[in-house]
Amino acid sequence: MPLHIVWQAVTDGEESILSVPLLGAELKLTMVGEIITDASWHVGCQLTNVLSPQAARVQSYLLNPLRTELHVTLLSHGSAYANAVWSALLAIPIGRVETYSGLAEKLGSGPRAIARACRNNPYAGIIPCHRVVAKNGIGGFMGQADGEFVALKRRLLEHERGLELTVE
Numbered sequence: 471m472p473l474h475i476v477w478q479a480v481t482d483g484e485e486s487i488l489s490v491p492l493l494g495a496e497l498k499l500t501m502v503g504e505i506i507t508d509a510s511w512h513v514g515c516q517l518t519n520v521l522s523p524q525a526a527r528v529q530s531y532l533l534n535p536l537r538t539e540l541h542v543t544l545l546s547h548g549s550a551y552a553n554a555v556w557s558a559l560l561a562i563p564i565g566r567v568e569t570y571s572g573l574a575e576k577l578g579s580g581p582r583a584i585a586r587a588c589r590n591n592p593y594a595g596i597i598p599c600h601r602v603v604a605k606n607g608i609g610g611f612m613g614q615a616d617g618e619f620v621a622l623k624r625r626l627l628e629h630e631r632g633l634e635l636t637v638e
């Protein structure tokens with residue numbers, strides 16, 4: 471897997487924000503040193519053209535995750551249950567989707583609990599909660615049932631489906 475995550479329990483230092491423009495939106499990385507403490511999507515904002523080296527690496531990975539390695543350190547957040555859901559999200563292959571109910575069945579949970587863990591994912595730009603959909607439609611994204619974030623979810627899924635996927 472080209473995404474390598476190291477989980478950090480604590481962080482100390484000054485906070486900074488990195489912007490990663492992608493597909494008409496912006497992924498804002500909140501950093502403390504080299505540790506990402508939040509990675510959330512923002513829409514309807516002024517996109518930046520100047521990228522830091524870290525932001526450029528994240529952008530490169532998101533544009534072509536099958537051919538780009540990304541090493542990140544994330545601040546450990548959430549309950550044991552939320553972390554189990556987020557781990558399951560990382561296992562959904564690029565270009566594929568899973569339903570809330572399908573993921574709930576795999577984890578011995580309920581679809582609403584899965585949706586809540588996805589909504590509370592502090593790393594929505596890195597841990598792919600956009601790959602979880604409703605049985606009869608796209609489902610929500612970033613706490614919205616429709617609107618700009620759901621449109622972004624569609625763009626993310628279309629982008630991933632359009633990648634040249636090779637199965638080894």
